[in-house]
Amino acid sequence: MKHKKILFVCTGNTCRSPMAEAAFKAELKRKRIRWFTVQSAGLQAETGGGMNPNSKQALTEAKIPFSDTFTSRQLKDEMIKEAYAVVCMTESQCRALEKYSNVTSFYRLAGKEIPDPYGKSIDTYRETLRGIRECFPKIIKGLKLDSVEE
Numbered sequence: 001m002k003h004k005k006i007l008f009v010c011t012g013n014t015c016r017s018p019m020a021e022a023a024f025k026a027e028l029k030r031k032r033i034r035w036f037t038v039q040s041a042g043l044q045a046e047t048g049g050g051m052n053p054n055s056k057q058a059l060t061e062a063k064i065p066f067s068d069t070f071t072s073r074q075l076k077d078e079m080i081k082e083a084y085a086v087v088c089m090t091e092s093q094c095r096a097l098e099k100y101s102n103v104t105s106f107y108r109l110a111g112k113e114i115p116d117p118y119g120k121s122i123d124t125y126r127e128t129l130r131g132i133r134e135c136f137p138k139i140i141k142g143l144k145l146d147s148v149e150e
Contacts, residue, residue, distance in 0.1 A: 014042070023062070080102065
């Protein structure tokens, strides 16, 4: 079976969406949910930038593996069209992509938005990662990831 793509989207693809990508990969592996590829992109990303050091630190402290070679990517129409689901951090990001039927948000799936930690303390990044991870059970259920046929 061909892998289906889950795409997490934030603004710059250096803080929230890379953390969500890494943490969701780990969660799917832990739950033995296969057939999904997890990626991320940004609405206003500078292509080729690295992950924010505070994002890396929060992931490392949580013992969540991530790619040392991660580079930010600008969201493109083709990426959205290829995805099984696109999950935005905020409702405003989701509304910007409302012409696509496969776009949703943390709020729509789990009842909370994920605010941008950019420029804030490491504690804010830790809290952001916690907030992202707390939403995963509802995201998995809402996207029906645990019932997709192989």
